[in-house]
Each structure stands twice: as structure tokens, then as C-alpha cells.
Amino acid sequence: MLRLALLSFWHVHAYDYAREAENHPGTEVVAVWDEVPTRGRAEAEERGAYFYQDLDELLSQPEIDGVIVTTPTVAHRNVIAAAARAGKHVFTEKVIAPTLLETEEIVAAADRAGIVLFVSLPRLYAGYTRAIKEVIDGGMLGDVTYLRVRVSHDGALRTERNPEGWLPSHFFDREEAAGGVLTDFGCHPLYLIRYFLGMPGSVSASYGRITGREVEDNAVVTLRYPSGALGVAEATFVGGYSPFEIEAHGTKGSLLFGITDHALRLCGERISGVEVGWVVKDDLPVDLPSPFEQWVDHVRRGTPANENVRIATDLSALVEAANSSAVESLEEKPIADG
Numbered sequence: 001m002l003r004l005a006l007l008s009f010w011h012v013h014a015y016d017y018a019r020e021a022e023n024h025p026g027t028e029v030v031a032v033w034d035e036v037p038t039r040g041r042a043e044a045e046e047r048g049a050y051f052y053q054d055l056d057e058l059l060s061q062p063e064i065d066g067v068i069v070t071t072p073t074v075a076h077r078n079v080i081a082a083a084a085r086a087g088k089h090v091f092t093e094k095v096i097a098p099t100l101l102e103t104e105e106i107v108a109a110a111d112r113a114g115i116v117l118f119v120s121l122p123r124l125y126a127g128y129t130r131a132i133k134e135v136i137d138g139g140m141l142g143d144v145t146y147l148r149v150r151v152s153h154d155g156a157l158r159t160e161r162n163p164e165g166w167l168p169s170h171f172f173d174r175e176e177a178a179g180g181v182l183t184d185f186g187c188h189p190l191y192l193i194r195y196f197l198g199m200p201g202s203v204s205a206s207y208g209r210i211t212g213r214e215v216e217d218n219a220v221v222t223l224r225y226p227s228g229a230l231g232v233a234e235a236t237f238v239g240g241y242s243p244f245e246i247e248a249h250g251t252k253g254s255l256l257f258g259i260t261d262h263a264l265r266l267c268g269e270r271i272s273g274v275e276v277g278w279v280v281k282d283d284l285p286v287d288l289p290s291p292f293e294q295w296v297d298h299v300r301r302g303t304p305a306n307e308n309v310r311i312a313t314d315l316s317a318l319v320e321a322a323n324s325s326a327v328e329s330l331e332e333k334p335i336a337d338g
Contacts, residue, residue: 002065002089002299005031005058007079009043010176011093012168013120014070020292021068022047027296033058035071055079059086066090066116066299072176073183077102084113091118091295094187095316098178098323103316107309118295118305119312123188124195125288128257131264131281132246135255136196140270142252147196148232149189154240156181156210156217165211167237172213179323180215182207186235190318191311192246193223193231199314201226205322210238221322233322 004021006029008014021027033052034040044051052058059067059082066089071079076097083090090110096119097103110117123129136144155167170176177183182205200223207216217238223231236242245258253268256278264281271279289297291308298305 002027002296003030003063004028005033005052005064005067005088006043006047006049007032007055007058007067007069007083008034008036008071008075009039010035010072010168010170011070012171013093014068017068017070017091017093017120017292018043018047020290024293024296026300031058031061031064035075055082059083059088064088066295069093072170073098073178074176077106080106080117081109084109084115084117087113087115089116089295089299091292092120094119094121094191094312095183095319096312097316098183099320100313100317103313107313110309116295116298116303116305118291118298118308119315120291121187121191121308121312121315122291123192124308124311125291125294127285127287128246128262128264129192129195130285130288132248132255132257133196135266136248136250140253140266141248141250141255141268142270143227144197144229144248144250146230146232147193147248148234148245149192150234150242150245151185151188152234152236152239152242152244153185154238156213156237157240158211165237172215172217174214177215179319180207180213180219181217181235181237182219182221182322182326183319185237186219186221186233186322187315187319189233189235190221190322191315193233194314194318195311196248197223197225197229197231199317200224200231203318203321203325205326207326216326219322219326221318221325223318 031050032040032044033055041051067083069092156165202224205221208218218236221233248255256265265278267278
């Protein structure tokens with residue numbers, strides 16, 4: 001039985017991971033620490049776990065095998081590195097850190113300590129992701145020229161029920177979150193495009209602030225590849241009716257996923273035998289185990305999660321590049337009136 005500590009309930013997914021740890025037959029939650037003591041103490045009491053006000057004291061406990069890190073993004077560098085030095089296995093919310101340098105330091109600390117570091121990249125392990133990867137790698141689209149992934153929810157929209165939106169206010173705090181919708185939600189399209197097409201040669205980003213928050217709530221990132229292909233990552237906190245979408249187009253065909261029914265549609269001469277006509281691929285692979293389950297399995301077997309960490313490291317590089325590009329492009333060129 002792996003004995004785990006929950007480190008902070010800052011992130012909205014902290015509660016999901018806590019529930020998964022409580023329900024997993026091979027893990028139990030025995031301790032909680034939080035940078036907000038009142039919040040942490042309440043969560044520990046609800047779970048029958050011990051609350052530690054001092055993180056170093058928690059990490060020094062030999063009975064704790066691993067930690068789930070859902071602190072503010074900017075705290076990952078110190079918290080994850082400290083857990084690694086203490087010999088605790090680490091499961092963490094993305095991103096590992098907001099910059100590539102910080103991320104590489106964290107990964108190096110984990111490697112030196114010999115602990116299992118695993119990052120939550122859930123859409124990477126979905127059946128539809130594996131199916132799309134097989135289509136692209138199998139050449140069914142020919143040479144890919146364009147790939148777009150969009151994620152959307154309405155967490156920033158002010159409504160009568162949620163006057164400040166349903167996301168916690170600290171998600172819009174630049175200092176704590178290290179960015180807005182791109183750094184949090186936009187990670188999903190970024191790591192998916194990286195998985196499908198590899199790392200790009202350059203990145204450019206445009207951000208919008210629909211609700212006037214300190215950080216962006218609307219983002220588009222363009223990934224440019226040496227081949228001329230373009231990847232487009234879209235993420236928004238202000239789109240309650242916009243579905244999750246993936247589309248890819250190549251010299252020999254196209255694919256669409258999501259739209260309204262989460263079906264994978266393919267079109268092209270190498271797919272249907274004709275140049276027109278869409279085919280629905282309904283034999284999608286099953287989803288792989290959740291990131292948390294995979295982490296537990298790696299810890300049990302004593303194996304490193306190399307591919308997960310490699311993709312998560314590239315994700316940090318993409319997030320950093322996108323955020324830098326968005327800052328550099330703040331001075332927009334107006335379009336002259338005709």
C-alpha cells in the first residue's frame with residue numbers, strides 16, 4: 001500500500017486526484033500540507049489524515065511514500081524538488097514549471113533521487129489520441145499541413161450563479177498561476193500537437209482578455225514546422241458552448257474529431273478509396289489507465305516514466321515560448337482604414 005500526502009488544494013483538480021487516491025486499492029491518503037493552513041487543515045480533517053503546517057516536517061516522515069502536488073504553479077520548483085530530495089515519489093499537475101530551465105532542474109532532482117516523477121497529461125492517454133496518432137503516422141493523410149486542437153470551457157464567465165466565474169480567483173493571479181488560460185488549460189492542445197507532430201521550429205501566440213482579468217482568458221498559439229506545416233492550439237475560459245475539437249489536414253486526406261459527438265471522421269483517397277466522402281472510424285482504442293494509475297504502477301514496478309516526463313518537459317518549453325511571444329506582441333499594428 002502506497003501512503004500518500006496531498007500537497008495543497010490550490011488547483012481545482014486537487015480534489016479529483018484526492019478522490020482517485022482514496023478510491024485506488026493500492027493507495028491511501030495519510031497526510032496533507034497546504035500553503036493556506038486553514039484550507040489544508042479542513043481537507044485533512046475531512047479525509048481523516050494528519051495535517052502538517054510545515055512542509056519539511058511532512059517530507060521527513062518515513063511512512064510517506066509519495067506526494068500529489070497541486071500547489072500554485074510557481075511553487076512547483078521548490079515543492080517538487082524538496083519532495084524528490086526527501087525520496088518521495090511525485091505525481092503533479094501540469095505544467096512541471098513555467099520555464100524550461102526550472103523544469104529541467106526539477107527533472108534532474110528527480111533523476112538524482114531515483115524517484116518516479118509523473119505529470120498529469122490525461123488527453124495523451126485517450127483512445128482517440130492513439131487513433132489519431134496511428135492515422136497520422138500511417139500516412140493516411142499524406143504529409144500533414146495543418147493541425148488544430150481546441151479546448152474550451154466557461155470558467156471565467158461571470159454569471160448570476162457564479163458572479164466571478166466558477167474558477168477560483170487565484171487562477172487569474174499572474175504571480176501564483178504564472179499565466180492564464182494558456183499556462184493552465186492550453187497545455188492540453190500544446191502537448192497533443194507535440195505528440196502528433198513533434199516539436200516545432202518556432203512558436204507565436206496571441207492572447208485576449210474578454211473578462212478583463214490580469215491574465216488572458218482566451219488564447220491562440222501557432223506552431224510552425226520546418227516542413228511548412230502549422231499547428232494551432234486554441235484555449236479559452238469564455239466558451240461555454242464550444243466543443244473540444246481536433247482537426248488535421250494533409251496532402252492526401254483530412255480528419256475531424258469531436259465537433260458535437262466525439263466521433264473520428266476521416267476523408268481522403270487513402271482512407272475511402274475515393275477523393276471525397278467522409279468515413280466514421282468507430283473502432284477507437286480503449287483509453288489507457290489514468291495518469292494517476294500509471295504513476296502508481298511505475299512506483300510499484302520501480303520504472304521511470306521517461307516518455308511522460310519527456311513530453312511534459314517539451315510542454316514547459318512550448319508554454320514558455322508562447323508566453324514570451326504574447327508579451328513581445330503586445331504592441332499590435334493597427335489595420336489602416338481603406
